[in-house]
Amino acid sequence: MMIVALETAFGDIVPLIPEEEGLRGKELEYLRQLAAGPRDRELSPKGPWELIRGDGLLFSAPHEAAQLRDGIEKIAERGTADLAFALARATGGSALATADRQLGDPNWDIGHPYIARAGTLAGEWPTIDLHIMRPRGLEICIGLGPKPKMSDDLWRPFVEEAVASGLRVSVNWPFAANARTVTGQLQRGGRRAIQLELSWECYDPSHPAMRRAWSSLARASRRLGRSTG
Numbered sequence: 357m358m359i360v361a362l363e364t365a366f367g368d369i370v371p372l373i374p375e376e377e378g379l380r381g382k383e384l385e386y387l388r389q390l391a392a393g394p395r396d397r398e399l400s401p402k403g404p405w406e407l408i409r410g411d412g413l414l415f416s417a418p419h420e421a422a423q424l425r426d427g428i429e430k431i432a433e434r435g436t437a438d439l440a441f442a443l444a445r446a447t448g449g450s451a452l453a454t455a456d457r458q459l460g461d462p463n464w465d466i467g468h469p470y471i472a473r474a475g476t477l478a479g480e481w482p483t484i485d486l487h488i489m490r491p492r493g494l495e496i497c498i499g500l501g502p503k504p505k506m507s508d509d510l511w512r513p514f515v516e517e518a519v520a521s522g523l524r525v526s527v528n529w530p531f532a533a534n535a536r537t538v539t540g541q542l543q544r545g546g547r548r549a550i551q552l553e554l555s556w557e558c559y560d561p562s563h564p565a566m567r568r569a570w571s572s573l574a575r576a577s578r579r580l581g582r583s584t585g
């Protein structure tokens with residue numbers, strides 16, 4: 357009798373160009389160096405944030421610091437700021453990330469000062485809002501937000517590059533980015549934005565998902581940097 361696994365695992369995925377793994381490792385190394393560069397710091401009534409200003413896509417990490425959601429602390433999504441700053445430097449864009457300690461949650465509180473700061477940093481450019489999700493059987497979930505038409509030109513490069521790198525990617529499931537998210541609030545203000553939820557493995561240097569995820573996000577972001585704005 358043949359035994360068939362009911363669920364696929366990371367190891368079942370074959371990248372479109374398997375021999376690129378070495379190249380992606382070098383890209384990850386380069387991106388982690390970029391993440392280590394200097395950052396500016398600003399204070400807000402809801403807590404501090406770190407940022408760099410560029411002229412390009414805005415990469416946002418609103419959950420880098422532990423957030424308070426209706427008085428209950430939610431676990432920090434450590435590593436999302438490093439990814440945001442790396443992608444911003446790789447594309448000449450901007451980055452914004454919460455720092456300790458926070459008194460609210462930009463991804464939950466309507467009118468959180470982080471949203472307005474993100475808007476001025478992004479200018480005419482779209483925002484890519486970065487998060488970590490619990491295990492869901494995939495590495496990347498792209499949330500289009502409550503106004504998906506506004507994300508029409510944004511999600512395709514991330515899907516294509518994720519597939520090419522050998523990652524499992526979904527759109528709007530399990531996270532579509534509701535009206536309270538950074539993505540939803542930016543869209544409500546007339547700005548283009550999408551949400552990227554990545555699995556914990558995508559922030560783990562000992563897991564092959566990290567080099568695939570960071571390199572594919574950098575490649576997609578460079579494509580968007582050329583084609584929009």
Ligand SMILES: [Zn+2]
Binds near residue numbers: 419433463487488
């Ligand atoms: Zn989050």
